[in-house]
Amino acid sequence: MPNIKQIAKIAGVSVSTVSRVINHHAYVSEDKRRAVMEAIVQLNYSRNLNAVHLSKGTTNIIGVMVPSINHAYFSRLMEGISSEALMKDYQLMVCQTNYNPVSEGKVLDMLKMKQMDGIIIGSKTLAWEQIEPFTEYGPIVACEDAGTSAISSVYLDHYDCFRQGMRYLIERGHRQIGFCLGRADSANSLKRRRAYEDALAAIHEAVREEWMFYQCLRIEDGLAVVHQWLRMRERPTALLVTSDQVAAGIITEARKNGIRIPEDLAVIGFDNQPIAQVFDLTTIDNQLFEMGSAAFQMAYDHITKKRTKPENRELGYLLIERSTV
Amino acid sequence: MPNIKQIAKIAGVSVSTVSRVINHHAYVSEDKRRAVMEAIVQLNYSRNLNAVHLSKGTTNIIGVMVPSINHAYFSRLMEGISSEALMKDYQLMVCQTNYNPVSEGKVLDMLKMKQMDGIIIGSKTLAWEQIEPFTEYGPIVACEDAGTSAISSVYLDHYDCFRQGMRYLIERGHRQIGFCLGRADSANSLKRRRAYEDALAAIHEAVREEWMFYQCLRIEDGLAVVHQWLRMRERPTALLVTSDQVAAGIITEARKNGIRIPEDLAVIGFDNQPIAQVFDLTTIDNQLFEMGSAAFQMAYDHITKKRTKPENRELGYLLIERSTV
DNA sequence: TTAATGTATGAAACGCATTTCATGTCAAGG
DNA sequence: CCTTGACATGAAATGCGTTTCATACATTAA
Known part of the structure; x- marks a missing residue:
């Protein structure tokens, strides 16, 4: 050569x-x-780009930390990141962690080792305190509320968001409401659960553990929800489902079992993915694409303008009324 | 530092x-x-990994060329690649090209510039002859039939595959058969179309342009298919749809319009994605995950064993009988 | 006892491009 | 005629780790 x-x-x-x-x-x-x-x-x-990188001390590479590459939520988020990166001539190093703390640590190490100029965290399991020290080596932008930590973030207020979903259901007469979440102990899930409980308290309804479904991440997870629903003596009349895919799975399985949507069971999805449109699903659009591109922009700004203090940007959400409530 | x-x-x-x-x-x-x-x-x-890379002349990075990051087909493929890469401590540089030849060229250039040790092509628009010269700089593995070119490949016989789908439909009494494909001029589409025409010729049925739907890539593309179908005087009784998502879109919209599946319209999907299971969709499993991991393994072998001659591996497929035919 | 091995360590070359610093030329301004 | 700034170019330092080669001592086999 x-x-x-x-x-x-x-x-x-x-x-x-x-x-x-x-x-x-x-x-x-x-x-x-x-x-x-x-x-x-x-x-x-x-x-030889390796020589260039060594010499310049930067790589024009952004690391993307996601638990799974093959998941509609992260796919859409990465699409937003990618579109922005493409315009700025940055490359994406996609790191699948499976929520494994060791894998997550490796991604952070790569920042320290100058393999990448910054990191965008799609989702993670490490504590903020474990991530914080690495901001010294480059911008780290989380796509979730990083609270008071020194990590930059682009996020939306999931408490508010969930409250709005609850309000919408309650206004339409529902009092028996359940939800489907992903990881039970994630920050977002905890906030949503709190919103759920507060909303129920406001209408003096008791919280029922059996109406709370966890580990609902993919379309096929909707089936089990419906089967459980069918076995209940007392059933929720509405479900707040934090994924359009899961909601679609629920609707499909519900219809197969003669459950009318929304008469017997109302469903609100999350994300406003294309599947929501096809299913005419009432959903909350949380602007994943925009979140991804905003996250990249933020990282990019920090790299090019050498900013150091963390930035936090809250995005809006929008309830899309369709036919499943 | x-x-x-x-x-x-x-x-x-x-x-x-x-x-x-x-x-x-x-x-x-x-x-x-x-x-x-x-x-x-x-x-x-x-x-400093840049120094390591420069010194060693390798990076432990594999480039992944895909037109879109947010597409079920490529997500599943990348998942297969990623799972294998994770085990071998390789990183993935995901490059979204949007089928733009310039972007695709940039990915190839990155191989030449030693930014990556090899490339896996999910799909592309460049001609093989334009890609071939770059094999000099590292293994390039295509996830489609690379024909007689010097590019390694992992692929399945889409002619056969489509023929089997046609045979299955014909055996069940269908003679009015249409299809939904993606890019009209891709190698795969051409093969499928040929298989389609040959199958029809074998039962002495004429080919009808209006029963061929192109640009069917995403779930929402299924809606237009149904609407067109409804407007036809003579309608196909079955559709071979090269994407489970599109098939799901078709089924959803069909049911909404009172079309019975499979009585009025039989549908076969492709990929055997989770959505196919939820929809109880008859589909052809083409082992995308396995294709991805096989592609990585092949690239990895070439890198570590410094093989130079291209390798071609054909994968099998499997028709999954469910309820939409 | 001698030759051959194994263990241990450092100097220096190597991979390659960027960038600062020094130097030099030429034309415009005073 | 001299100063100043724009233009042009090269030498050398810099970023940093890997690897080969040379060297030296300690064993072990013959």
């Missing part, structure tokens, strides 16, 4: 001049520029 | 010894090893 030195020799110039030509610096005479260009073509030369 | 030199100084050894300790080489006395380890902890040292 030819290097800059060989180009310099063939073109009859110094390596500095070659570098200037490659990087479009000013102050290179037309003759030499042409000579260099010709040498580059002649030797079929390409820069 | 501390470097290996400072560690060496503090530990009272040479940089070679530090490197040996870090890389777990033999022949380092216990005293020095400990001294080095202590210095590393003391200075909170981490290697």
Whole structure:
């Protein structure tokens, strides 16, 4: 593989001049520029990016930490990140962690080892305090509320959001309400559960453990929810489901079992994914794509403007009224 | 940021010894090893991976070229790649191309510039001849039939596969059969169309342009198919749909319009994604996950064993009988 | 006892491009 | 005619870890 030195020799110039030509610096005479260009073509030369990265101290790579690559939520989020990264000529290093703390730690280490200029956290299991020290090595932007930590974040208020979903259901006469969440102990889930309990308290309804479904992450998880629902003596008349896919699974299985939507069971989804439109699903749009692109922009700004203090940006959400409530 | 030199100084050894300790080489006395380890902890040292990459000439990074990050097909494929990469301690650089030849070229360039050790092509628009020259810089594995080119590949016989779908429908009495494909001019689509035409010819049925739907990529694309179907005077009684998502969209919209599945319209999907299970959709499982992991393994083998001749591996497929035919 | 091995360690070369600093030329302004 | 700034170019330092080569001592086999 030819290097800059060989180009310099063939073109009859110094390596500095070659570098200037490659990087479009000013102050290179037309003759030499042409000579260099010709040498580059002649030797079929390409820069060794590892040398560039080492020399510059940056890589134009952003790490993306997600528990799973194959999940509608993260796919949409990554699409937002990617679209922005593409425009800024940044590459994405997608790191699947499976919520494994060791894997998550490895991603953080890669930032320290200068393999990437910054990290966007889609979701994680490590505590903020364990992540915080790494902000020293580059911007870390979380796509969830990072609270008072020194981590930047783009997020939405899931308490509010859930409250609004509850309000919407209650206004339409529902009092028997259940929910479907993902990880039981995640910060978001805890907030949602609190919103749920507060909303029920406000209408003097008791909280029932059996109406709370956890580990609802994928479309197929909707089936079990319906089967459990069918076995209950007292059933919720509405479900707040934090994933359109799960909601779609519920609706499909419900219809198969003769359950009318929304008469027998009202459903509100989350994310406003394409599947929600197809199912004519009432859902809360939480702007995942925008969250992804905002997260990238934030990381990018910190890298290029060398900002250090964390930034927090709250995004809005929007209840989309369709036919499942 | 501390470097290996400072560690060496503090530990009272040479940089070679530090490197040996870090890389777990033999022949380092216990005293020095400990001294080095202590210095590393003391200075909170981490290697600069860019220097490592430059020095070693490899990066342990595999590039993944996909048109879209947010698409069930590629998500599943990438999941397969990722699971294998995780085990081998490789990182994934996911490059979204939007089928833009310029973007695709950039990915290939990154291989040449040693930013990655190999490339897995999920799908592309460039011609094989344009890709071939880059195999010189590292293994390129395509997740589609690379024909007689010098590109390695993991693929399945989409002609056969489509023929089998057609046979299944014909055996069940269908003669009016249509299909839904993605890109009209992709190699796979052409093969499928050929299989379709051959199958119809075998039962002496004419080919009808209006029963061929293209650009069917996402769940929402199923709606338009149904609406067109409704407007036809003569309708196909069965559709071969090369995506479970699209099939699910079709089924959902069909049911909404009172079309009975499979009585009025039989549907076969492709991929055997979770959504197919939920919809109890008859589908052809083409082992996307396995394709992804096989592709990674192939790339990995070429990197580590420095093989050069291309390899081609055909995977099987399996028709999953469910209730939509 | 000698030759051959194994263990241990450091100096220096190597991978490659960027960037600062120094130097030099030439034209415009005073 | 001299100063100043724009233009042009190269030498050398810099970023950092890996690896080869040379060296030296301690064993072990012959």
